[in-house]
Amino acid sequence: MKIAMIGHKRVPSREGGIEIAVEELAVRLTAMGHQVDCYNRWQDFGAGAVRLPREYKGIRLIRIPTLASPSLNAFIYSVLAVLRALTGRYDVMHFHAEGPCAMTFLPRLFGIPVVSTIHGLDWQRAKWGRFASRYLLWGERNAARYSDALIVLSNGNQQYFRRTYGRETIYIPNGVNLIPCHEPEEISHRWNLSKNSYILFLSRLVPEKGLHYLISAYKKMDTNKRLVIAGGLTRNNEYVRQIRGMAEDDPRILFTDFVQGRVLEELMSNCCVYVLPSDIEGMSISLLEAMSCGVQCLVSDIEENVDVSGGYAVSFPKGNVAMLQSCLERILSEDGCLHDREGQIAFVREKYSWDYAVGKHLRVYEQVAGKNKAGKN
Template identity: 50%
Template sequence: MIGHKQIPSRSGGVEIVVEKLSEHLMKRGIQIDIYNRRMPEGEQIREYKGMRMYYSFTVHRKNLDAIIAAFFSTLRALTRGYDILHYHAEGSCLMLWLPHLFHKKIAVTIHGLDWRRAKWSRFASKMLLVGEKFAVKYADQIIVLSKDVQRYFMEQYGRRTNYIPNGVDPMPKRRPNLIRKKFGLEKEGYILFLARIVPEKGLHYLINAYKNIDTEKKLVVAGNCPYAQEYGRQILELAGNSEKIIFTGFVEGELLEELFSNAAVYVLPSEIEGMPISLLEAMSYGRCCLVSDIPENLNVAEGCVESFCTGNTDDLQRHLEELLRDPEKCCRLGEKAADYVGRCYNWEMVAERTVEVYESK
């Protein structure tokens, strides 16, 4: 596995997917080696849940990190006789020409059309687009997470891809213990935003909408802002000194589980997504979800969520106010979402279909 930042980690959706998929592939008897990016701090573990862990040199700069790490990971991987090299995300695909030269079988998972994301410079976006074209040219098999991206590859390149959505594990529901002690939060006493704090996630729309709503419920912003410090500063300025807007920073483990378990509404106002794992998780917890109406969100949810017009703060405000006034509707939507996710999204199915891709010619 090449292209993620580091496992184990919840630093992004790619990392969650690589970890969960690898776990379930291991259960099927496939040995998985993980090529992490070497971090300036942190322990370098050599084995995790049966997976062998390797660490590749990189430069921790936004426009170079993924490309350099993929280059050194590929060089090391080519010496180890793997049956398959599985690359994740478009940035790492810039290195696909290397294993292609050595006639290695290459699988690629496109987690989203990364070159469209606002966080990238014009040069970086162009390089990501080159990575996408390299995936079309050199990959033996391409996996996509949404039917819209599948259509895009067919219309843009005439390239067939394999649609395999992400999964989600059953989550333990927890009472508000840690979140009460750390942040003063109670059950259904807050609106939850949980994602990376980057422009395309649309947090600025949510904060502007929330500030115009008369509610006692707090707004909890859970996430960090890697490579987007300027946007992070803008968000803090937008929130002002409001005691009702709580920034938790990066969360995981029991704290994360408590935040999901006790939110009144989960809001994902993103403008661009691949396949949002955090939305699947919120739905699996039986949370009422309010999302922007981009296809990637709506295709995941299949009518089990409320949606608003992407980028429209007034429409977001209107829908959020309606949900906060109608807890019974929130409950119905949450129950419907949990049932749907439990039936349609699971990692066993993802692993089974991924093995089929590996074994195909």
């Protein structure tokens, strides 16, 4: 089959869960003999632009120019990506996220099968202004109306689309690559971190991830465990300035900036607890990665986090700083005594497989492409 992936930022990258998911799917589909084209967003096209690869592990990378402006980025990219893809003679166009799904009507006009994946209800996120939120809602409605198959990552989103649009969806959870356990070598050299000496927050630094709750709770704690915040420190970002301001008077708090590879694996392997205090999630791959290496996890009690963790993570009421503090203090005092590490690892291995996810996606592609061919005949 010939498949177009539209909606992510860049492949390869770890800029977010969507990028990880698209890469994992595309790499495996390509290895099975299918042709996958990933439509990457391209903003650095000035005189000093870095040359970007045109292929990655057999995936064709197609660069689509867009603007850096968050409010216009997805719209411009989606329009140009779809117009370019209309000439590609694809068996399926697979859209990811609500913003890009606004353009799902275009391939349908040309008789091209459309699959859409809603990674989360993006219009609810605090960072979007009025125009952007309305655009995202338009994308959500178009995904519900024009997609031949609509994929969601949580049971809650299944119920939402059934209740709001009367639309049936297909539940396909993301997979996870098990994080290998490493001794703290690189992180020891860089930041003097040792095993079980720190609490870890590893995510994008955006309001809906709830980092401000964690910093507020941590600063009230009497502990020698450090708080390590691993996420890209975007310049001129109001929320990044806010959280750095909250942390500046506490030398126990460490900002690492964006991490990946061996450093990320060491941070995951050696933390005493991983914390995800989010208000909104789609399906956190970072949480799955932490669980895959047996780390004790503390999450907000939103449905997406509780479902993903399968009862192995401790949860606290979303946005409740006092309860977050209390749960953290209890976990640190127990020192992992009540944590079923082996059961957690086995749970993740059994339930969250990229190979299983790819097989389910391929069956969806074949079904919608087959219906389209039958309709033409």
